[in-house]
Structures are given as C-alpha cells and as structure tokens.
Amino acid sequence: MTTRILALSAYHAQSHAQWLSGLERHIPGADWTVLALPPRHFSWRLRGNSLSWAMLEREVLEGEYDLLLATSMTDLSALRGLVPALTRIPNVVYFHENQFAYPQSDRQLASVEPQILNLYTAVAADKVLFNSHYNRDTFMAGCDSLLARLPDYVPREQVAERLAGSEVLPVGIEPQSASLRPPGERLSVLWNHRWEYDKGPQRLLALVEACEAEGLPVDFSIVGQQFRRQPPEFKAVQQCIERSQSLGLVNFGFVDDAEAYRRCLSQCDVVLSTAIHDFQGLAVLEAVASGCVPVVPDRLCYGEWFGEQFRYCGQQGGGETASALQMLSRRWQQKRRRTLPECNIDGLYWECLAPQYRSQFDRALAEHKKSGR
Template sequence: MSKKLLFLESFYGGSHKDFADGWIKHSVHDIELCTLPSCHWKWRLRAAALHFMNVVTPDKYEAIICTSMMSISELKNRWKRPIFLYMHESQLSYPLPKNSGVDHHGIHIDFNNCLAADWLVFNSQTHLDTFIGHIARYFERAPEYPPQWISEEIKTKAQVLHPGCQLQRYTKKTKNKRPVIVWNHRWEFDKNPQEFFAALEEVDLKNSCFDLVLLGECGQSVPKLFLAAQKKWGDRILHYGFVNSKKEYISWLQQSDLVISTAIQENFGISIVEAIYYGCFPIVPARLSYPEVLPQKYHHKCLYEDFDDLVAKIILFLEDYEEYETIRGGLSQSMFKYSWSSTISKYDAIF
C-alpha cells in the first residue's frame, strides 16, 4: 500500500541529492521532498531541524525520511511522527582537517539521532562497524559513567542498505588512442587528491601515456592542488571541473578507462560504482568500504595496499589496458545490483 511520506534533505547536493532523487523517482510511495542547499554543514547539523519545523506541517504525512546532516531528535519531540534515518556519514568517524578540533556537538547529534530514529539505516556495513567501533573510544574521555550501552542499542536497531544508484543504460565504450584516467570525487581533503596527483607524477616518470578527466564538486574556492594540476597537465586534461548535467557526467565516464580513489574517508562510494558501471576499471584502497562494494574475485587486481602498490597497479593497467576489457565488462555488470531498480523494493518495504 502506498504511503504519504515526507523526505527532509538538509544537505541537498552530491550523494545526498542523488539518493533522495533516486528514491523518490523509483518508489511506489508518494514522497514529497523538502530541501536546503548543500553548504554550511555545521549549521545544517545544528539548525536545519528548526528551519523545517517552521516551514513544514507534518500532519498529512505518515512518516518522515531524514538523512544524517540534521538533528532529528528535535523533530521527533515536536512532530510525534515516526522517522526513518539514513546515515550517509557520521561525525564520530569523519577524519578531521589539519588544525581543527573535534566537533563534540556534532557527535552528540549523531548519538541522539540514532537513539531517536524509528528506523535506523547505515549505507554500508563498513560504516556501521566503524561507527560502533568508535563509540567506546569516544566515551573513554568521560570522567565517569560512560554510556557504553549506546553501542549495544544502536547495533540492535540498525540495519544496512546500500544506497541505490541512478544507473542508466548506455552504449558500448569507444576505444581511446591512449588511456583516460578520471577523478570524479569531491575536491576535498577527505578524498585525498594530494596522493592521487603524486601517484600520477610517479607514473609519468615511467613514460606511461595517459590523459585526464577531472570531474567532481568543489567548495567555494578551487583547491591549490587542482589549480597546480591544471597548469602541470595542460592539454592532457580533456575536461576540468564540475558538470551540472547528469548526461554530460555519464558521457565523460564512458569516455574514461581508469577510475582511481585515494580517499581517506568513504562510507559507500557512489562515484566509484558509477564509474565502474559505465566502463572504468577501478584502482581503490584495500580499506574503507571498497572491499565491501567490489566483488571479491576482483580484489587482487583492484585493491591497493599502499602508495607503491597504487603506482604499480596504475602502470600495469596503462601498459596493457586493452587486456582489461573483459574484466571491465564483468565489473560493470556486477554494479547493477546497486541500481535503484534492484534495491528500491528493500527501501519501500520498510514502510
């Protein structure tokens, strides 16, 4: 039976936007979306719920869908509606930029959200395990009465559902004159572009030929690393910067051969799933969510252990990239299980 649901997305951009749009598009339920722009994330955590309380009347909705960039306990107090919480990320396990301290308020919002939610869902087993693992360490700093019971309660009520991805049918890739490497992640410190460009410099010293496509969202100013890369690689960069059009984004993925992640934080990895589905071979860390997302039979070729292994795997691919065509085809097919058409029934069944 179709339900009338309200989806509150306080950070409507990137994977949050993709997830919300995909669920609403494919769901059997009648889901109404209310959003805020994807900026000022700390204030979204602190004040987004207060904003939604003032602009939305919850009476006509049977349940509320929220994601992790807001305080749902405040909503629950006021609205008395069952709440589904999807944990895209959590402040407890998020890496800190240099010269920044722990955001204790954000961490406590995470705890309170998990306890207040009627349905608690994490986007990967890796994310859930990491979150649970950090709880005991966090409360070690408490001078007395650490609430270690929280981890057991969250483990009991939480479930894992990989996010659906908006994967479209596509035509077969054309062969490039030389391999194209794509970066399609946010231009932020947690995606570790410094290691990505350092690896490319090492590969370049071996006289391996490649071109570059640099996609992804960046903040208010372009990081110096990307400005330097634009100057260094020059006309070898086939595209530079964010594209608003999903069609154009997919087109660049289809024109690329190799996708690399050097991330220090990744709870699922929609951008990697998309790149693989559209024909790119992945070289990604043997940690975070990647071993969970990639089929095990491809781990030995796709997962790298350290920087030297990353460089070696890139060179191996570039030297004989046409030989990887069959593997790329198998990897592409394996990603279809993350499409909304494959996952939507699990989400809709919750209600």
C-alpha cells in the same frame, strides 16, 4: 494504499539529493513531502536545523504522515521535542556518512558536538540504516569510544543494544549505457570526485607525478563538483600534466551538463579514487555502471563492492601511490591487449534496492501499529 512520507534532509548535499530523488522515482505508492536545507554553513546547519524547521516549517511538520524519513544530519531528538506531532509517527534515519569517521580539515574547529548529534539522532530513531558496512562499523566503534571517555552515568551497553538492530542498505545507482571503449595505445583515467581535501588531492598529485616519472601514456579527466575554495594540489596536477611529454589532460573542472558528464564517463577506461574517506563511493559506482574499471584503495568501503583485483594496497601515502601506479600500468597493458576486466555491480542498482527500502518502510509502519503508539 498510498504511504504518506515526510522526508527531512538537513544538509542536502549532492549524494543526499541523489538518494532522495532515487527513492521518489523507484518506490511506487508513496506520497512524498520533502524539506531540505542547503549544504552550507555546516556547523550551524547541523545544530540549527531543528530550530529552523520547527519555527519556519511547523505547518508542514504537523501535517498528516505515515512515516518520517530523515538523514543523519537531522537533529531528530530536538525536532521531536519541538514538534510533538512527529512523535506520533514511526521514523527511519539514514546515514550517508558519520561524524566519527569523517576526516577534519585544517579549517574546521575540533568539536565533539557533531558526533553527539549523530548519536542522539540514532538513539531517537525507530530504525537506522547505513549505506555501507564501513559506515555502520565506524559509527558503532566511534560511539563506543566516545561513551567510554565520558565521566559517569554513561549508558554504554544500553546504547550498543539500541543500535544493534541497525542495518545496511546502500544508495541505489541508475543503470547506464556502457559504450565500447575504442582500442588504443593510451589509457584514459577518470577522477570524478568533489574537489575537497577528503577526496585525497595530495594522493592524486603524487600519483600523477609518479605516472609522469614512469612515462605512462595516460590521458586524465579530472572532473567533479567544485567550490569557491579549492585545495592547491589541483593546480599542481594541471601543471604537471600540461608540461608532461607522456600525460594528457582531456577534461579538467566541473562538467555541469548531465549528458556531457555521462559521455565523459563512457569514454574513460578506468575510474580512480584516492579518497581519504568514502562511505559508499557513488561517483566511482556511477563510473563503473558506465563501463569504467575501478582502481580504488584497499580500505574504506571499497572492499564491499569490488574484488581484490580492483583494489590497490599499501600504507596510505607512498605505499599506496606505488601500488596504484602498478595497477594503472597493468590496466594500460591490458587495454593494449583488449583484455580489460569487467566489474559486476548488479546488486547496487535501484531495481534491486528499491524493494528493500519499501520493505523497511512497511516494517516500520507495521511495528508502529503493533506497538499501539
């Protein structure tokens, strides 16, 4: 029997689009209706999506559906109030990130409202899913810390009990054809993240400068999604590599052609993360699926996917730079000996995860039917 699913993505960033398209491809027997809002004007999008949809897409929202699937950016509690028809179907909320653990930039106004919206949406959900334990743990801790600071009539224990049934189910990745890396005397390093402050451009610059000072023979590919305003460290990274006697710059900038991007991944030895935050690290996982060896910090979500041999440690900043430099040096030596390690992420492919999503959806439908709502 076909399951009619209404999917709401209130801030349809690249990882959100990837998740949703993966579900559409890999879950059979589902009829999808999708409403998505573009990933811009963050504060308005976060607070205004319920008003936008309720006023502009009411006919779609009041259609016949078996299940509502919403991202955590959706103002679910308000939307259900504005469109009562949505209260008659079960819902599942998916957290790609949470606003308690998301680092603020200098351009953002400090506000507790994004956190409150995350909390209200989670409490309004029949089922909450997170893409990593790191995401879930920081959300739970953040909610409890916020509630502890409020003055009175705070349902702290009740909220914790309500959210205790949340589970972890990562975004799936597609298998890639991992080509054999050619041997050689130089190490090819990929950095393939959004060109924004939260991906650690300062740490990337510090590591590039350390590689230059050490004289490591490293070829960098600095790629990833770019925006109109970019942290100035990227220009400094480019200049450091271009004037270096030991470093090389193979790719620099966004690779918009999908085939060219896959080719870039398949030609690199190592994928590097310097992130301040990552709730799952899809860019790293995609590169690992293409055969890259991860070099990632020993924090955030990475301990869930990769063993200790792939994680550099030390305090954020100088200690991490030294540890990452040591790991890159080790990978270079291993490449020369043709002994680069392999990293297994079989459990993160859609083939493994799609049946688990299907099971979650079926369970939500069964529990809703059982409740007689």
